[in-house]
Amino acid sequence: MRCRPFPLSVPRPSKRTALPSQGRRSIRTGVAMANEPMENEQGTALAAIDAAIRIIPDFPQPGILFRDITPLLADPKAFALAQALLLERARSFSPDAIVAVEARGFLFGAPLALDLAVPLVPVRKPGKLPADTHSVDYGLEYGTDRLEIHSDALARGARVLLVDDLLATGGTVRAAADLVERLGADVVGALFLIELTGLGGAERLAEAHIGVSALLRC
Ligand SMILES: O=P(O)(O)OC[C@H]1O[C@H](OP(=O)(O)OP(=O)(O)O)[C@H](O)[C@@H]1O
Numbered sequence: 733m734r735c736r737p738f739p740l741s742v743p744r745p746s747k748r749t750a751l752p753s754q755g756r757r758s759i760r761t762g763v764a765m766a767n768e769p770m771e772n773e774q775g776t777a778l779a780a781i782d783a784a785i786r787i788i789p790d791f792p793q794p795g796i797l798f799r800d801i802t803p804l805l806a807d808p809k810a811f812a813l814a815q816a817l818l819l820e821r822a823r824s825f826s827p828d829a830i831v832a833v834e835a836r837g838f839l840f841g842a843p844l845a846l847d848l849a850v851p852l853v854p855v856r857k858p859g860k861l862p863a864d865t866h867s868v869d870y871g872l873e874y875g876t877d878r879l880e881i882h883s884d885a886l887a888r889g890a891r892v893l894l895v896d897d898l899l900a901t902g903g904t905v906r907a908a909a910d911l912v913e914r915l916g917a918d919v920v921g922a923l924f925l926i927e928l929t930g931l932g933g934a935e936r937l938a939e940a941h942i943g944v945s946a947l948l949r950c
Pocket residue numbers: 833834835836837871872873877896897898899900901902903904905933
């Protein structure tokens with residue numbers, strides 16, 4: 733395994749809040765389980781997810797080790813495992829809305845919003861959203877960019893879970909959090925497939941009081 737599994741850093745849903753459909757289910761089959769040891773099954777699933785992520789050196793520029801999720805997307809079993817584990821974590825935040833960041837964040841955020849039956853709100857690159865927007869500039873591991881959100885996308889006080897594929901410097905999700913807060917909603921956490929450690933992302937989000945959960949740490 734090239735990345736380390738990142739254990740649950742948020743409380744599991746309590747029996748009180750768990751719906752019948754939220755009970756423990758086999759990651760492989762989706763079937764409810766009685767006493768199977770969750771940790772071993774998670775470890776196996778995380779190893780399969782990790783194995784489906786390809787590392788491309790020097791993309792998009794020299795010195796960057798690019799984590800390519802396209803083999804994961806092309807492997808329905810590994811993709812389903814990743815979504816099942818992300819869903820378990822997402823539930824524990826009890827979000828009212830999922831805010832997902834263009835483009836790769838959409839791939840993981842959209843199925844989570846459907847499974848949780850909460851609104852999906854896209855945060856997009858500039859010039860893509862047709863109605864009135866708020867925008868913010870931010871820095872990337874490789875370059876700078878701007879993000880936008882529709883001004884009417886979130887209710888004031890909504891509990892928002894931010895979703896993206898990967899946390900590097902934290903600039904993207906910090907910018908998305910700024911947009912959410914400008915709309916008067918509350919960021920309850922940030923969920924990732926991969927956290928790259930050593931780039932200060934989790935620390936940067938902690939400064940903004942945003943807790944991070946990720947399936948893999950690299
Ligand atoms: O933590 P950070 O340093 O901000 O980096 C992480 C962001 O970088 C990547 O997106 P990218 O901007 O490359 O866009 P894409 O999803 O459209 O490929 C990735 O999907 C995250 O959104």
